[in-house]
Amino acid sequence: PNLIQIFYLIATGFFIVGIKRLGSPATARSGNQLASLGMLIGVVVTLFDREIIAFEFIIAGMVIGAFIGIFAAKKVQMTAMPEMVAIFNGFGGGASALVAWGEFTRLDPSIFDTQGLVTTGLSILIGSITFTGSFIAFGKLKGFIGGGRIALPGQNYINLLLTAIALGLVGWFAVDPEYQLVFWLLFGLALLIGVLTVLPIGGADMPVVISLLNSYSGIAASMAGFVLGNNLLIISGALVGAAGLILTNIMCKAMNRTLINVLFGAFGGVSDAG
Amino acid sequence: MEAFIFNLFIFVLASFVGFELITKVPPTLHTPLMSGANAISGITLIGALIIAGGPDSVYAQWIGFAAIIFATINVVGGFMVTDRMLEMFKKKEGEK
Secondary structure, three states, X not given: OHHHHHHHHHHHHHHHXXXXXXXXXXXXXXXXXXXXXXXXXXXXXXXXXXXXXXXXXXHHHHHHHHHHHHHHHHHOOHHHHHHHHHHHHXXXXXXXXXXXXXXXXXXXXXXXXXXXXXXXXXXXXXXXXXXXXXXXXXXXXXXXXXXXXXXXXOHHHHHHHHHHHHHHHHHXXXXXXXXXXXXXXXXHHHHHXXXXXXXXXXXXXXXXXXXXXXXXXXXXXXXXXXXXXXXXXXXXXXXXXXXXXXXXXXXXXXXXXXXXXXXXXXXXXXXXXX | OHHHHHHHHHHHHHHHHHHHHOOOOOHHHHHHHHHHXXXXXXXXXXXXXXXXXXXXXXXXXXXXXXXXXXXXXXXXXXXXXXXXXXXXXXXXXXXO
């Protein structure tokens, strides 16, 4: 187990240097390769974890996932990159929600302490928002969903209210984890919030939204790390969460917008859409 | 509780590192950087492996199985498209 931690530390280093190098044109490609090497180390080392005893699901899942990932990455047109990133990001966020759900399912709820339950709830909440939000972003860029602003009157207030309710459900879940209804309400509401928050945002702002969702998926992964007590997940997720937020901000500035303006910009567009 | 505080320390410190990592990024690198960071967030794959390979319940293993598929798509696809984007930049510079 100690050896695993040391390899996790190495992988973390690769991620940090990788992200750093991705920020400069001359070193960007090597940065990406370093990061992927870090990922490979993390995955291979984890397979030696004593807790892992069954490999049939692992092998089947990785083969299927890799096949789909390679196919999609090879096929995609250069002009369609942002929506491809959105889809990948959605899957990552969804995976974090599933990891938290899986850990909660396989263990007796009574052994979770409050922190474990709160992070489980947050992982499901943020991961699910990322999942559906990313797919809506994809649909908008692809033109499946109207690129303009689709919003109900007062949509922003509705979204804020729903988010507050979702956070309340996380709290309720932490107090009473064996009440199934709360768990499913939280899951469903999170998926709905992802749809409703991205839907009102105009197509031109989508890259910024995807970047923000990327930050979310990092935080979701980090929360899943809390649930599992896994350092590598906590650190890598936090790195992506923070770096993604900064990048989102930089992208907003490049467009002469503020993040608040992008997210809540539908205020002005309500009358047109309604 | 002890472990949680320790993990919280790591989380906060790693966030600070993440904030500092990115300062000035030329606009052409925005999408590749986003894509590369996104691939790293597929690290949740490691959590999926632990769930899917765990001994406790078949139900959880199926959830883990779905999580592995999702996360692997994120990781493999993410790093590959990032590489494709960056490869294109290199060619452009070469043409000059």
